[in-house]
Amino acid sequence: MNPITVKDNIYWVGAIDWDVRDFHGYSTNRGTTYNAFLIIDEKVTLVDTVKRSLTSDLISRIKEIIDPEKIDYIVVNHVEMDHSGCLPEMVNLIKPEKIFCSKMGHQALLQHFHHQDWPYEVVKSGDEICLGKRSLSFLETRMLHWPDSMFTYVKEDKLLFSSDAFGQHLATSERFDDQVDQAVLLEELTKYYANILTLYSPNVKKLLEKVAEMKLEIDMICPDHGVIWRADPTKAIKSYSKWCNNIGDGNALIIYDTMWHSTEMMAKAISTGLQDEGISHKLMNLRYIHRSDVMQEVLNASALILGSPTLNNGLLPRMADFLMYMRGLRPTNKIGAAFGSYGWSGESVRLLNEAMTEMKLDIIDEGFRVKYVPEASDLSRCVDMGHAIGKALKEKK
Ligand code: FEO
Numbered sequence: 001m002n003p004i005t006v007k008d009n010i011y012w013v014g015a016i017d018w019d020v021r022d023f024h025g026y027s028t029n030r031g032t033t034y035n036a037f038l039i040i041d042e043k044v045t046l047v048d049t050v051k052r053s054l055t056s057d058l059i060s061r062i063k064e065i066i067d068p069e070k071i072d073y074i075v076v077n078h079v080e081m082d083h084s085g086c087l088p089e090m091v092n093l094i095k096p097e098k099i100f101c102s103k104m105g106h107q108a109l110l111q112h113f114h115h116q117d118w119p120y121e122v123v124k125s126g127d128e129i130c131l132g133k134r135s136l137s138f139l140e141t142r143m144l145h146w147p148d149s150m151f152t153y154v155k156e157d158k159l160l161f162s163s164d165a166f167g168q169h170l171a172t173s174e175r176f177d178d179q180v181d182q183a184v185l186l187e188e189l190t191k192y193y194a195n196i197l198t199l200y201s202p203n204v205k206k207l208l209e210k211v212a213e214m215k216l217e218i219d220m221i222c223p224d225h226g227v228i229w230r231a232d233p234t235k236a237i238k239s240y241s242k243w244c245n246n247i248g249d250g251n252a253l254i255i256y257d258t259m260w261h262s263t264e265m266m267a268k269a270i271s272t273g274l275q276d277e278g279i280s281h282k283l284m285n286l287r288y289i290h291r292s293d294v295m296q297e298v299l300n301a302s303a304l305i306l307g308s309p310t311l312n313n314g315l316l317p318r319m320a321d322f323l324m325y326m327r328g329l330r331p332t333n334k335i336g337a338a339f340g341s342y343g344w345s346g347e348s349v350r351l352l353n354e355a356m357t358e359m360k361l362d363i364i365d366e367g368f369r370v371k372y373v374p375e376a377s378d379l380s381r382c383v384d385m386g387h388a389i390g391k392a393l394k395e396k397k
Contacts, residue, residue: 273386
């Protein structure tokens with residue numbers, strides 16, 4: 001196994017998880033990687049580790065370069081188990097002189113592994129340590145993705161270890177952005193932000209402002225998932241700048257589930273109205289499309305039109321699941337509307353409206369419900385809803 005060089009004397013020593021298909025409710029159809037990096041200097045440093053089940057991959061990659069016992073420092077940019085699960089084994093093997101982590105990282109490490117005896121060295125934003133020829137400086141990035149998260153920057157190499165930020169759940173034999181299909185890369189970058197970071201967009205915004213203010217020169221971004229940004233790190237930064245400002249593309253999503261096709265008929269009629277207005281849109285039937293794939297589309301959408309029939313005084317289960325997931329991620333700055341069929345009690349449209357109100361969506365139609373099966377006049381009302389949403393989107397541009 002040849003070592004994978006990232007920069008002179010900096011190596012990728014992570015692990016590729018070809019099998020993982022679920023990441024706390026997010027479908028990872030292309031697997032992922034857990035990236036870890038080894039810096040060979042007077043103080044040999046391991047930046048991040050991997051998921052526990054892939055510990056042997058990390059150890060064998062390190063052994064191709066150096067005896068693990070020669071590692072002096074471990075940097076823990078993030079405590080979530082996909083990056084720290086193997087720490088007890090690694091600490092035991094390496095017996096590091098120091099483990100660098102943020103203040104919140106220190107607490108989280110104690111609460112995960114219960115080792116008071118590890119040689120923690122708590123760092124804060126702006127702290128810098130010397131490894132010999134290189135230095136590492138730290139930037140706390142609270143809530144990207146957890147309270148403990150931080151970045152580590154190597155100014156001599158203009159290299160940023162960005163932890164979860166700028167990552168993609170993408171298992172590949174390639175390690176760099178210029179080696180993979182660009183459409184796939186953008187798709188996975190988008191899906192990752194949508195499903196992991198949407199909620200923390202205000203933090204992303206502040207962080208990008210801070211990085212600009214610090215005038216950090218960045219030649220390369222090494223996230224902890226997916227490929228390394230070496231050809232064009234600005235691509236990832238520009239995408240994050242757009243997403244953290246909640247700028248939609250002017251398009252609409254009709255997200256629905258249906259019991260006996262009535263709600264589906266309404267969805268298609270709304271689609272006709274949008275089509276008439278020249279609005280790009282997608283129909284997303286939750287029976288066939290995973291919640292995290294829908295969220296990926298929500299990130300860039302400007303209108304969300306939600307449809308569900310009423311079942312047992314509530315929503316169909318897949319819509320309830322999706323709403324719970326989306327409410328947690330809190331997308332903002334979008335137009336909303338609701339529709340659905342019912343048999344007798346008919347609560348679904350009210351429930352959808354309440355959820356959208358709670359999410360602070362701009363509801364531009366009171367919503368429309370149809371008893372059992374829509375007739376021509378009902379479908380015409382749905383087409384009108386599509387027209388109204390289309391017009392509102394054009395005005396918003
Ligand atoms: Fe990749 Fe928040 O862990």
